[in-house]
Amino acid sequence: xxxxxxxxxxxxxxxxxxxxxxxxxxxxxxxxxxxxxxxxxxxxxxxxxxxxxxxxxxxxxxxxxxxxxxxxxxxxxxxxxxxxxxxxxxxxxxxxxxxxxxxxxxxxxxxxxxxxxxxxxxxxxxxxxxxxxxxxxxxxxxxxxxxxxxxxxxxxxxxxxxxxxxxxxxxxxxxxxxxxxxxxxxxxxxxxxxxxxxxxxxxxxxxxxxxxxxxxxxxxxxxxxxxxxxxxxxxxxxxxxxxxxxxxxxxxxxxxxxxxxxxxxxxxxxxxxxxxxxxxxxxxxxxxxxxxxxxxxxxxxxxxxxxxxxxxxxxxxxxxxxxxxxxxxxxxxxxxxxxxxxxxxxxxxxxxxxxxxxxxxxxxxxxxxxxxxxxxxxxxxxxxxxxxxxxxxxxxxxxxxxxxxxxxxxxxxxxxxxxxxxxxx
Ligand code: S3P
Numbered sequence: 534x535x536x537x538x539x540x541x542x543x544x545x546x547x548x549x550x551x552x553x554x555x556x557x558x559x560x561x562x563x564x565x566x567x568x569x570x571x572x573x574x575x576x577x578x579x580x581x582x583x584x585x586x587x588x589x590x591x592x593x594x595x596x597x598x599x600x601x602x603x604x605x606x607x608x609x610x611x612x613x614x615x616x617x618x619x620x621x622x623x624x625x626x627x628x629x630x631x632x633x634x635x636x637x638x639x640x641x642x643x644x645x646x647x648x649x650x651x652x653x654x655x656x657x658x659x660x661x662x663x664x665x666x667x668x669x670x671x672x673x674x675x676x677x678x679x680x681x682x683x684x685x686x687x688x689x690x691x692x693x694x695x696x697x698x699x700x701x702x703x704x705x706x707x708x709x710x711x712x713x714x715x716x717x718x719x720x721x722x723x724x725x726x727x728x729x730x731x732x733x734x735x736x737x738x739x740x741x742x743x744x745x746x747x748x749x750x751x752x753x754x755x756x757x758x759x760x761x762x763x764x765x766x767x768x769x770x771x772x773x774x775x776x777x778x779x780x781x782x783x784x785x786x787x788x789x790x791x792x793x794x795x796x797x798x799x800x801x802x803x804x805x806x807x808x809x810x811x812x813x814x815x816x817x818x819x820x821x822x823x824x825x826x827x828x829x830x831x832x833x834x835x836x837x838x839x840x841x842x843x844x845x846x847x848x849x850x851x852x853x854x855x856x857x858x859x860x861x862x863x864x865x866x867x868x869x870x871x872x873x874x875x876x877x878x879x880x881x882x883x884x885x886x887x888x889x890x891x892x893x894x895x896x897x898x899x900x901x902x903x904x905x906x907x908x909x910x911x912x913x914x915x916x917x918x919x920x921x922x923x924x925x926x927x928x929x930x931x932x933x934x935x936x937x938x939x940x941x942x943x944x945x946x947x948x949x950x951x952x953x954x955x956x957x958x
Contacts, residue, residue, distance in 0.1 A: 536920075536939035536950075538927030540907075544778030544826065545956040549769070551761030551786050552952075553603065555945045556698070557817065558583035559627045560730050561757045562597065562605065563635065566590040567709075568734055568752035569611030575758040577605040580945040585623035589632055592616045611751070615641035619678065622647045624872065624915075624944055627699055629677060630659045631727075634703035637668035638710030639683040646678045650872055650915050658695060659703045665689050666707055666715070688713030688748075695867065696840040698723040698791075701745065708747040709736065716746040723840040724791045726817070730757070733816040760787040760819040764918075765946045767795050767845045769956070772925045773824040774804050775855040780825040781956055782809070788818040794842030796822075798849060802829040802856050829856035831901055835863040843868065846896075847879045847922040853899035854888045855929070862896035872944070873914035882923055885909050886930055908932035917944040924953075 558578035563586060565572035577583065577599075587605070591597055594614035597607040613635075622628040622645055629645050633656075636643045646652075657675035664670065666689050669682035688711045693700055696719045705727055708715025721743065728745055731738045736750035766786045773779040788796075788811065799806050804827040811820040831853060834842070842849065846868055853860035868875040880892045886907050889900040907930025913920040920941050927934040942949045 534938070534940045536924065536936045537933055538924050538936060539933040540930060541776050541928045541957060543958050545773050545776055545781050546779065546958055547956050548782040548784060549952050549955050550784045551766045552946065552948045553578035553759045554762040554787050555580050555583055555764070556627065556724060557726050557730070557759045557787070559586045559631065560726050561759060562587050562590060562607070563631060564730055564734055564752055565607040565754060565757070566595040566597065566609050566613070567611065567635070568609060568754040570609065570754040572607045572609070572754035573756045574605040574607065575756065576603045577759060579603070579947050581623060581943050582625035582627065582945060585621070585625045586628045586632070589620045589622065589628060592618070592620055609754070613639060616643055619644040619646045622651060624648050624651055626651060626654055629656070629679070630699040630703045631706060633659050633663065633670070633679055633681060634706035636681045637663045637666070637670065637684065637707045638686040642680070642682050644678055644680050652677045655870055658697065658700050662689065662691050662700070662704050663707055665691065666711055668707065686711035688715040690716045692718045694720065696721040696723045697867070698727065698840070702727040705731070705738070705745060705747045709750050711749065714746050714748050716744060718744045721837040721840050722791055724789065726789065729816045758815045760814055760817055761785040762945070763787050763792045763795065764844045766822060767848050768921045768925050768949070769952070770795065770799060770806070770822065770824050771848045771852045772928055774799065774827050774829065774852060776928050777826050783822040783824070785819060786822050788820045790818070791841055794838045795845040795849070797838065798832065798834060798842065801832040802852070803827060804829060831856045831858035831860035831899070833861045839864050844918060847875050847918050848925055850879045850883060850890065850897060850899055851922050851926045854883065854890070854901050854903050854905060854926070856901045858901065860899045860901065863893065864895055866895040871916070873916035873919060875916065875919065878914045878916065878919050879922065882911050882919065883926065885911065886926060886934065905930045906932060907934045909934060911936045913938045913941050915941055917941045917946065921946065921949060
């Protein structure tokens with residue numbers, strides 16, 4: 534499906550509930566599948582990626598079903614049954630990388646496959662540490678399909694070169710089935726949903742600054758309420774900031790400090806943003822965000838903040854086109870290994886509509902403020918975040934844009950268009 538997007542004149546107004554967090558939904562279904570007894574996950578994401586994780590565990594005979602729109606009930610024996618066929622992770626890197634950690638220490642063999650895009654994404658980052666733990670994995674030159682031959686694992690002390698929550702989580706999950714303690718240290722802290730949820734479910738896990746360690750643990754089933762996804766909220770934050778006359782409130786947004794880099798950047802750029810009613814839900818910080826049209830100034834984004842906003846960088850590039858001066862993003866080379874090469878993709882598509890943006894090996898430089906012309910066709914590179922970022926850009930283009938293959942948004946945010954339409958007068 535292609536999507537036409539045109540300029541909004543009267544601004545965005547009103548209040549919306551931000552749909553369920555993708556990262557937390559993945560973990561909720563995975564960890565509940567390992568916990569003996571009945572778990573309840575409220576507000577489970579309807580995105581295709583978390584549904585890929587759900588299907589993977591259903592294929593290992595975990596009894597998981599929706600009892601209403603967003604509530605998933607899971608009955609687990611605490612044991613996984615050998616899958617009868619290859620487990621399809623779809624487009625989801627989180628599914629493949631986290632599940633490979635769980636499967637490496639099982640008493641059976643398994644195969645993980647993915648779609649064309651996932652099959653091109655690097656898996657060495659998880660194969661290498663898992664092999665150090667005693668895992669046996671064969672792959673196609675460190676890419677999917679992954680053949681995992683279940684082995685007895687032992688704990689390791691791993692110092693990762695990457696600040697990656699997927700790598701960290703994979704090792705910690707393998708550590709839950711390994712003899713001895715497993716420790717992971719990252720260069721910068723990445724999102725810590727795994728650590729929080731495992732703690733919430735009773736695992737023997739200790740965190741200290743950039744280091745996390747875990748020992749063999751049995752998980753207790755819980756009721757988990759999944760908050761709204763700050764990565765989805767980011768498109769509305771950006772839109773309200775750049776569409777004149779806007780003022781909106783985004784309800785029930787996850788505010789875990791390892792994910793709130795976007796809020797720090799907006800504040801640094803001089804944006805009008807307020808956090809209301811901060812609270813804690815199922816071990817995660819949650820609040821409402823009030824945001825309005827603002828005069829923005831460019832800023833520098835690099836170092837420790839990168840993992841705290843890695844998925845928001847494409848929409849930050851859009852935001853930067855409307856900020857006075859230069860916005861420089863560095864230390865973000867791993868953006869090239871996402872669902873698409875997001876550095877090259879966002880630079881190419883923003884240039885098409887008149888943005889002044891230079892590509893760097895590990896980021897980009899945006900020169901603002903520029904009028905965006907539009908009147909062109911936009912590619913999405915089979916990447917949901919590219920599609921949604923360019924939709925936001927389309928809201929301020931002089932002429933309509935046509936975004937091709939827009940249904941890739943269903944990977945994380947099937948409610949995207951409905952939410953936007955709810956804010957237009
Ligand atoms: C995720 C971690 C990040 C992020 C991805 C989701 C997760 O990836 O980009 O969308 O749920 O753990 P990396 O760990 O590869 O940085």
